[in-house]
Amino acid sequence: MNRQGKRVAALAHIYLKEEEEAYYERQFDAIMTEIEKINEVPIHLDKDPLIVPTEEHDRYQEEEVHMIDKKEMMKNAKQKNESYLIVPRVLND
Amino acid sequence: MTDYLKLPICELHQKIKNHIITPSMLVKEAFDKIEKSNLNAFITLNENAKEEAKLLDQMEPDNLLFGIPIAIKDNIVTKDLKTTCASKMLEDFMPIYDATVIEKLKQKHMIIIGKTNMDEFAMGSTTETSYFGACRNPWNETKVPGGSSGGSAAAVSSAMVSFALGSDTGGSIRQPSSFCGIVGMKPTYGRVSRYGLIAFASSLDQIGPMTRNVYENALLLEAISGMDSKDLTSSTKPVEHYTDFLLKEIKGFKIALPKYYIGEKVNPAIKEKIKEICTMLEANGCTVEEIDIDYLEYAIPLYQIIALGEASGNLARYDGVRYGYRAANCNTLEELYCHTRAEGFGKEVKRRLMVGSYVLSGENAPLYYHKAQMVRRELTDAFEEVFSKYDFIIGPTNTDVAYDLNTKVDDPLKAFYDDLLTIPLNMAGLPSLSLPIGFVNHLPVGMQIIASHFEEAKIYQLASFIEKELQLDMNPEGGSTC
Numbered sequence: 158m159n160r161q162g163k164r165v166a167a168l169a170h171i172y173l174k175e176e177e178e179a180y181y182e183r184q185f186d187a188i189m190t191e192i193e194k195i196n197e198v199p200i201h202l203d204k205d206p207l208i209v210p211t212e213e214h215d216r217y218q219e220e221e222v223h224m225i226d227k228k229e230m231m232k233n234a235k236q237k238n239e240s241y242l243i244v245p246r247v248l249n250d
Numbered sequence: 251m252t253d254y255l256k257l258p259i260c261e262l263h264q265k266i267k268n269h270i271i272t273p274s275m276l277v278k279e280a281f282d283k284i285e286k287s288n289l290n291a292f293i294t295l296n297e298n299a300k301e302e303a304k305l306l307d308q309m310e311p312d313n314l315l316f317g318i319p320i321a322i323k324d325n326i327v328t329k330d331l332k333t334t335c336a337s338k339m340l341e342d343f344m345p346i347y348d349a350t351v352i353e354k355l356k357q358k359h360m361i362i363i364g365k366t367n368m369d370e371f372a373m374g375s376t377t378e379t380s381y382f383g384a385c386r387n388p389w390n391e392t393k394v395p396g397g398s399s400g401g402s403a404a405a406v407s408s409a410m411v412s413f414a415l416g417s418d419t420g421g422s423i424r425q426p427s428s429f430c431g432i433v434g435m436k437p438t439y440g441r442v443s444r445y446g447l448i449a450f451a452s453s454l455d456q457i458g459p460m461t462r463n464v465y466e467n468a469l470l471l472e473a474i475s476g477m478d479s480k481d482l483t484s485s486t487k488p489v490e491h492y493t494d495f496l497l498k499e500i501k502g503f504k505i506a507l508p509k510y511y512i513g514e515k516v517n518p519a520i521k522e523k524i525k526e527i528c529t530m531l532e533a534n535g536c537t538v539e540e541i542d543i544d545y546l547e548y549a550i551p552l553y554q555i556i557a558l559g560e561a562s563g564n565l566a567r568y569d570g571v572r573y574g575y576r577a578a579n580c581n582t583l584e585e586l587y588c589h590t591r592a593e594g595f596g597k598e599v600k601r602r603l604m605v606g607s608y609v610l611s612g613e614n615a616p617l618y619y620h621k622a623q624m625v626r627r628e629l630t631d632a633f634e635e636v637f638s639k640y641d642f643i644i645g646p647t648n649t650d651v652a653y654d655l656n657t658k659v660d661d662p663l664k665a666f667y668d669d670l671l672t673i674p675l676n677m678a679g680l681p682s683l684s685l686p687i688g689f690v691n692h693l694p695v696g697m698q699i700i701a702s703h704f705e706e707a708k709i710y711q712l713a714s715f716i717e718k719e720l721q722l723d724m725n726p727e728g729g730s731t732c
Binding site for chain 2: 165166167168169170171172173181184185187188189191192193194195196198200201202204205206207208209210211213214216218225229230231232233234235236242244245246247
């Protein structure tokens with residue numbers, strides 16, 4: 158995959174100014190050089206990957222509905238009206 | 251100014267019980283100290299603390315933690331008290347609920363003094379990435395306090411409070427505890443509920459206590475531990491009375507010292523301190539053996555893949571829509587997302603999210619993330635093998651003592667290498683405590699005591715013994731005893 162700064166930033170939904178691209182590319186490359194060391198690690202293919210370090214997983218419980226006041230829920234939103242969060246138009250006219 | 255907050259908890263509790271001092275007096279003392287301090291340990295102070303204390307003044311204390319002020323790392327949500335994660339992204343965020351650990355503290359009638367400074371979104375090892383400015387080390391204000399729970403460590407170390415909560419994803423409780431000369435515990439994964447902890451890496455994060463001594467650490471861990479139906483990774487295992495295990499016999503313990511932990515990357519003076527501890531333990535009936543543990547040397551790339559990959563998913567929610575910073579003048583939704591995140595996040599967070607998104611994307615996922623999960627299994631099995639033969643693993647918490655502020659701020663690997671010795675335990679979900687064991691160049695040095703899953707009680711047993719033997723004066727104002 159192309160590692161150009163702007164493309165990688167787009168994966169993370171981060172806008173990069175032109176003057177920032179070289180900086181973040183260098184930083185990214187330095188970290189990836191370290192990460193590449195994982196390729197030299199020998200592993201046993203018959204073992205399961207470890208996703209969460211606990212033996213207590215796949216626990217289930219009954220769904221409980223807890224109502225939260227809509228006003229309370231929206232109080233931290235920067236743009237809203239009485240009922241909705243406001244965002245830029247998604248569909249064109 | 252009074253200095254009651256330096257008293258041990260049992261003495262403080264007696265004075266409260268006998269009405270010699272009140273919770274209001276303790277809150278006033280905490281606020282006075284914070285006001286006078288240059289450390290920048292706090293982001294937000296709880297303006298309601300005085301009122302809460304006044305109510306407690308009228309009540310009879312019902313537990314040791316009654317009326318005691320506590321500081322909370324600013325990535326743990328507190329209802330109606332700003333929680334910022336030290337980020338512009340959440341500068342004005344007001345949670346509508348309390349984290350489970352906060353509910354538990356309130357049940358004990360502890361008083362939340364304020365929210366402590368930290369690295370932005372817990373990403374860092376110095377507290378320098380905070381949007382609200384760096385925190386300073388109480389032992390030397392030109393040095394870093396460590397991170398990401400640097401504010402909590404500084405607050406406890408300088409006796410602004412005697413208790414604090416931090417969080418640890420790769421060392422963020424233990425490393426600043428070591429740099430500031432306090433006791434910090436990263437519990438077993440699942441011991442403490444993560445409900446209300448603003449997520450960084452969900453398979454690594456744990457909340458833990460940061461205190462001046464082992465007894466108080468054990469007391470606080472007991473208060474915050476336990477199964478929580480709101481966090482299904484929290485363990486159903488019963489919580490022990492950790493304080494019951496302090497100062498029990500340690501004779502016969504078998505202790506492993508990984509060669510990696512006393513290798514070339516560690517300051518020789520710190521290695522010397524560890525060797526002194528080993529000699530002391532052997533003199534008291536323990537066996538200490540140097541061993542090899544496979545896969546330790548891959549801990550950093552492992553962490554970079556898993557932690558950053560999980561972070562890219564967890565921080566995807568910060569898009570300017572439901573809460574948090576929102577960029578202005580955006581014409582499309584995509585622009586809103588991208589500009590909000592560009593302007594709301596700091597450099598360290600942005601570079602980590604870029605790496606995290608990359609290692610999870612397309613054909614990279616099997617190459618990096620799935621491979622990392624396999625290596626994580628190997629490392630965890632290696633630890634399990636060690637604990638089949640030994641009671642503990644010990645070693646230094648850090649490779650060096652606290653360093654100067656503004657050193658290598660733009661070094662993308664520095665933060666990871668600061669956590670070289672702490673990261674492996676998060677990978678395996680193991681409990682690990684950092685205990686102060688002395689000084690090098692007038693700066694505190696910490697050691698790690700690591701045990702098998704859910705053996706926090708055993709860790710406190712050994713830690714309390716070492717603490718009693720060393721009898722260190724861990725008061726920054728008193729100076730080091732080196």
